[in-house]
Amino acid sequence: MEDMSHKSARLDLDELESVFAAMELTNxxxxxxxxxTMAAHLFKVRGFDRTTVRDLASAVGIQSGSIFHHFKNKDEILEAVMRDAIVYNTRLMIEGVKASTTLKEQLLGLIRCELESINGVTGEAMNVLVFEWRNLPEEKQRGILELRQYYEDLWLSALESAVEQGMVQGDPFVIRRLLAGSLSWSSTWYRIDGSLSLEHLAEQALLLILH
Amino acid sequence: MEDMSHKSARLDLDELESVFAAMELTNxxxxxxxxxTMAAHLFKVRGFDRTTVRDLASAVGIQSGSIFHHFKNKDEILEAVMRDAIVYNTRLMIEGVKASTTLKEQLLGLIRCELESINGVTGEAMNVLVFEWRNLPEEKQRGILELRQYYEDLWLSALESAVEQGMVQGDPFVIRRLLAGSLSWSSTWYRIDGSLSLEHLAEQALLLILH
DNA sequence: TTACAAACCAAGCGCTTGCTTGGTAGGATC
DNA sequence: GATCCTACCAAGCAAGCGCTTGGTTTGTAA
Structure with missing residues (x-):
């Protein structure tokens, strides 16, 4: 049995770094x-179930059976996409938080980071993480959730400070969820090459929580 | 060819009523x-693709082939769930808007209605509408979008008034999208029988857009 | 040159899927 | 009491699915 005296099995920065080193999504x-990369693309536009291993194989120019030289099964491809998406963007978030001096700047940085993760270069992988979650077997969900925790803790501690200082009203947990919905959902309507810049959108989103 | 001089083929209240009369979801x-009802349930918890017609049939106690006496194919079941979910909740929204006197009350009413639609009795069907959208064939998407338009127009006109009066800051369209994300996403974490009442959540969500 | 592993191919197996078919039970209508 | 219609069953087909298998190519390093 594991030691369950801690609320969750937190992973530290070193572990995160070692997982990061094994990331292949952007290579x-x-x-x-x-x-x-192609899996993230296809999983996003067609969904995980409607993407066959034959689709994926022919998209990268190999035979369908050859996929299973790289991955044990189809689920592991989904897991790898999600894991890499989280690890890559958690690193960006940590750097963003470090770079900011004021709390307001930090909140805007977190929002911008999350918007970029879901609408920028890793957008397809992050979309898969958000919208194909149910397709991941439960045991693998747990592992990914653990990775996500680091990321969510950054958010919660920033929001807790903001509430303490009276910048933000309400329960940090609820605010985080409401905001997470807004930002995740942006991928369904926002176009990064449209007339609304990502920076303006980030400022509009910051307005949601500031008072 | 249809007349394309109008931006969208709006349907009026009479049409909505006639579609409503044919609704069967809650019967x-x-x-x-x-x-x-069972389809909405299964589509929500397993997803459309992972729900087989055999699953659905045995859940209501008939043979899998018998389903196709009621629906031409599996897609039409999905379409019917979505159509009924929209029609049912659009009616509730119209009544909510009629009943409210002040603009603030109207906004809160719209938020409460949307939260109830996605977390209440029609929650599973609304979840299917939001999260299984991609699984609906494109031609059927157009029909459902048309139904949705009435509903979205209610929101936009309320937000436009709110911006004019200085109650709300920003572009009504963008605000609506951000808020729609928050509210839709609530189904992933909010429990209607938990410690946070739906009324309190609605007020917290109203705080997001008010300034 | 040989040795060896990683990357891939060609073929297809076993299973599940949406859907079809031909037929039956039971209630309403004339 | 014959006719018809709605709701269903029992059986199974054709296609598509994830994945396996045994073998071949390709790159690397002794």
Whole structure:
């Protein structure tokens, strides 16, 4: 049995770094990297279930059976996409928080980071993380949730400070959920090359929580 | 060719009423109604693709082939769930708007209505509408979008008034999208029988847009 | 040159899927 | 009491699915 005296099995920065080192999503040099990028793309536009291993294989120019040289099964591809998406963006968030001096700046930084993660280069993978969650087997969900915790803790501690200082009204947990919905949902309507800049959108989103 | 001089083919209240009369989702008397309720349930918890017609059939106690006496194919079940969910909740919204006197009250009413639609009795069907959208064939998406327009127009006109009066800051369209994300997403974390009442959540959500 | 592993191919197996078919039970209508 | 219609069953087909298998190519390093 595991020690359950802690609320959750937190992972520290070192662990995060080691997982980061194994990330392949953004590496177009390796076959596995290309497979993951294309998987993120197809999983986003068609959904996980409607994407067959034959679709994925022919999209990267190999035979369907060859996929299973790189991944044990289809679920593991989904897991890898999600894991890499989280790890990559958690690193960006940590850097963003470090770089900001005021609390307001920090909140805006977090919002901008999250908007970029879901509408920028890793957008397809993050979309898969958000909208294909149910397709991940439960045991693998737990592992991904653990990775996500680091990320969510950054948000909660920032919001707690903001509430203490009277910048934000309400329960930090509820506010985080409401805001998370707004930001995740942006991928369904926001176009990064449209007339609304991501910076303006981030400021509008910051207005939601500030009082 | 249709007349395309109008931005969208708006449907009026009479049409809405006639579609409403054919709604079966909430009718446990008819076999079709029970089928739709169970479909909404299964589509929500497993997703459309992972719900087989055999699952659905055995859940209502008939043979899998018998489903196709009521629906031409599986897609039409999804469409019917979505259509009934929209029509039912649009009616509630119209009544809510009529009943409110002040603008603030109207906004709170719209928020409460949307929260109830997605977390209350029609919650499973509304969840299917929001999260299984991609699984609906494109031609059917257009029909459902048309139904949704009435509903979205209610929101936009209320927000436009609010911006004019200085109650709300920003572009009504963007604000509506951000808020729609918050409210839709609530189904993933909010429990209607938990410690946070739906009324309190609605007030917290209203705080997001008010300034 | 040989040795070896990683990357991939060609073929197809076993299973599940949406859906079809031909038929039956039971109630309403004339 | 014959006719008809709605709601269903029992059986199964064709297609598509994830994944396996045994073998071949390709790159690397001794």
């Amino acid at each position: 177009p040099e390796s076959a596995k990297g290309r497979l993951l | 446990p008397e008819s076999a079709k109604g029970r089928l739709l």
